[in-house]
Amino acid sequence: MSPRRKSKLKIDLVIPVFNESDVIGQTYADICRVVDSLPCDFQFIYVDDGSNDGTVDTLRAMAANDPRVTLLQLSRNFGHQAALTAGMDASRGDMMISMDGDGQHPPEMIPQMIALIEQGYDIVQAQRMVDERAVSFKKVTSNFFYWLINRISGTQVLQGAADFRALSRNALDGLRSMREYHRFLRGMISWMGYNSVILPYHEPARIAGKSKYSLGKMMRLASDAIFSFSLAPLYIGLSVGLLFFVLAGAQLIYVLSLWLTGNTQQVEPGWSSLMGILLIASGIIMILLGFIGVYVGYIFQEVKRRPIYLLKGKLPDDGE
Numbered sequence: 001m002s003p004r005r006k007s008k009l010k011i012d013l014v015i016p017v018f019n020e021s022d023v024i025g026q027t028y029a030d031i032c033r034v035v036d037s038l039p040c041d042f043q044f045i046y047v048d049d050g051s052n053d054g055t056v057d058t059l060r061a062m063a064a065n066d067p068r069v070t071l072l073q074l075s076r077n078f079g080h081q082a083a084l085t086a087g088m089d090a091s092r093g094d095m096m097i098s099m100d101g102d103g104q105h106p107p108e109m110i111p112q113m114i115a116l117i118e119q120g121y122d123i124v125q126a127q128r129m130v131d132e133r134a135v136s137f138k139k140v141t142s143n144f145f146y147w148l149i150n151r152i153s154g155t156q157v158l159q160g161a162a163d164f165r166a167l168s169r170n171a172l173d174g175l176r177s178m179r180e181y182h183r184f185l186r187g188m189i190s191w192m193g194y195n196s197v198i199l200p201y202h203e204p205a206r207i208a209g210k211s212k213y214s215l216g217k218m219m220r221l222a223s224d225a226i227f228s229f230s231l232a233p234l235y236i237g238l239s240v241g242l243l244f245f246v247l248a249g250a251q252l253i254y255v256l257s258l259w260l261t262g263n264t265q266q267v268e269p270g271w272s273s274l275m276g277i278l279l280i281a282s283g284i285i286m287i288l289l290g291f292i293g294v295y296v297g298y299i300f301q302e303v304k305r306r307p308i309y310l311l312k313g314k315l316p317d318d319g320e
Contacts, residue, residue, distance in 0.1 A: 009040045010094045011114065014087030016047040016080055017101040021054035027103045028062060034107040040114065044069045046101070047087045050077030063315045071315040081183040082309040084163055088176055097166045104203050105164040113166035116197055122171040123189060123196035126164040128203045161186055164201075170194070181301050181308060236291075240284050 013031065017024060028044070035042045046059050046069065056073060063069040072086050084098055095117050099105040105126070113124045163185060167175065171194045178188055 009114070009118075010043070010092070011035075011040050012043045012045055012087075012091040012093040012096045013110075014045045014047065014084060014091060014096055014098040015101045016049055016083035016087060016098075017051065017055055017059070018049040018077065018080075018083070019051045019053045019055060020101050021051070021058055023103055024055055024058050024101055025062075027101050027107075030103065031107040031110075034110055038111060038114070041093075042068055043093060045072065045087045045090050046070065047072045047074065047083040049074050049080065049083040060315060067316075071313075072311060073313040073315075075310040075312040078309045080163070081185055084185060085183060086309045086311070088172060091172060094169050095166060096169075096172050099164050100162075104205075105162070106201060106204060109164075109199060109201055112199060116199065117166050117168050120195065121197045122168040122194035123192075124166040124199055125161050125189075125196055127159075127161050127198050127200045128164075129200050130203075161198075165189070168194075179308070181306065182298055183308065240288075 013035075015027075020027075031044070044062075044066070046062075048056050048059060048071065056071075059069070059071045063071045070090065072090060074083060074086060078086075087098065088096060095114065097110060097113055099107070109126060113126075116124045167189075171189075171192065174192050174194065175185075175189060180188075
């Protein structure tokens with residue numbers, strides 16, 4: 001290898017995929033069209049998250065034809081955040097850029113990301129710009145989630161900041177040291193506090209197929225974010241419980257005042273009001289116990305120390 005080759009910046013592109021056989025070839029060609037003209041050494045780290053279509057076959061063919069392509073095949077579908085983690089763990093370059101393989105993260109942004117990292121930033125976070133006039137269920141729920149997480153946690157998460165970003169070696173090493181099982185990478189990266197910059201972009205339409213983030217997966221990601229970065233649910237339950245203690249004390253003082261003033265005729269048994277209070281109080285207790293149960297469940301899964309993901313295969317096999 002020549003001295004000039006050694007001086008080139010080594011950049012790893014981490015691309016998690018799941019059932020993207022219809023688009024993976026096109027997105028690979030689009031990325032190559034951009035990076036082939038840059039004076040850097042690029043490595044493509046594709047992470048297959050348990051695909052059951054032709055995605056793996058396409059990636060194997062790409063790895064056979066392009067020595068820059070590495071394929072990490074997970075043993076099953078562990079989820080997008082775990083797949084990203086697998087790619088980051090495999091990264092050995094001076095810089096890592098993560099992007100999706102569905103074509104909605106424009107590779108034309110890569111030169112700008114590289115330039116900003118070279119200027120001294122540790123994190124270049126791409127922010128998806130959305131049409132403020134467009135209204136959809138996903139947009140409304142997304143806005144509510146970011147509003148909520150930014151108010152109940154001590155970590156500010158940028159709205160529209162998907163997992164399209166560049167990390168310096170220093171920032172990547174810091175992120176890799178965080179091995180929690182329930183992962184919300186956007187919050188974890190924001191929590192680290194490294195020098196960062198926002199790079200806005202307009203998201204193109206998918207080339208083919210549909211989003212793999214179902215409502216259930218989005219709910220699980222939101223749950224991981226809220227319960228991993230905030231104790232607010234517990235404090236809400238405690239605050240409501242304290243409020244009912246105050247109301248119970250006020251009721252007791254009121255009844256005692258009637259007895260002390262001899263107005264006992266006004267003290268009448270109220271079955272409906274009693275049952276209402278019992279039901280409300282019981283509901284609050286059950287909600288609080290539910291919150292506690294979720295936190296205990298998260299702790300239980302963490303202390304088992306199971307791996308975030310398991311690899312089934314790697315191409316090329318370098319013995320790691």
